[in-house]
Amino acid sequence: MTSLKQRAGEAAAALVEPGMVVGLGTGSTAIFAARNIAERLRAGGLRDIVAIATSRATEAAARELGIFLLADDIPREIDITIDGADEVDPSLDLIKGGGGALLREKIVAQASRREVIVVDESKLSPRLGTHWALPVEVLEFGWRSQARFLQSLGAAVIPREVDGVLFRTDQGNMILDSRFGPITDPTALSAKLGARAGIVGHGLFIGIAQDLFVAGADGVRHVRREGPSA
Structure with a gap:
């Protein structure tokens, strides 16, 4: 490899x-x-x-x-x-x-x-989300509300951890790994995530x-x- x-x-x-x-x-x-x-x-x-x-x-x-x-x-x-x-x-x-x-x-x-x-x-991959969860970077403030929002969109959400400790990005934020399964409309999902206060970034490019x-x-x-x- x-x-x-x-x-x-x-x-x-x-x-x-x-x-x-x-x-x-x-x-x-x-x-x-x-x-x-x-x-x-x-x-x-x-x-x-x-x-x-x-x-x-x-x-x-x-x-x-x-x-x-x-x-x-x-x-x-x-x-x-x-x-x-x-x-x-x-x-x-x-x-x-x-x-x-x-x-x-x-x-x-x-x-x-x-x-x-x-x-x-x-x-x-034939469709994004088939093999990989979507990383969503969120502020720590209110992060559980972002997790509920992602769940309302159909995702299974797991806060990213490393060795049992919450992972922090270079910006000091959290990542919620959000498993949607195959994503039917990545453009529409990207727009919904981008419009949500508290979500500072997501892995859809x-x-x-x-x-x-x-x-x-x-x-x-x-x-x-x-x-x-x-």
Whole structure:
């Protein structure tokens, strides 16, 4: 599995050109893209690259790799962001947030000219929600009311914990993992969640990804939103 993730990450990193502002994604697949970018910088094949990290963990990794980071206020438009996903449907819509960085990931994605997703083929799904619960980031204040709201929409809700302790995002918020099952209308659900006070982010990424790199037994396949490419 690791070799598949590496192949996908490195294929996506090949899109990075000198002088770009690059969004660095969070997770086990996206880190391979960051490592490839760092290797090319050290070898002289890339220059004048600056980056925005989608999480504190990615920020720490980028500093260790020697990639220069811009300020968190994102002072420049991002040329390309390379990130992973937990589930991808045939329309290139996504569920993200398994690593807990969904809010920062979406801010960076929406500030990018091009959002590139890297996955192995196990993340492909006929319909979002088939294999993965939807992460919903909420303020701690009133979080049980958000859980009831999500339940009213048909979700089974579990507050995310790590080692028996409530998980906190980089923003200090909670995540309610909400299992809807296959989601019939992700766009409508996204709108309902976005209109709810106290919900500060959710893992539905609708109409955001332009490119998908999928690694499988037969190699890496590049799919663009307008159609597949070799």
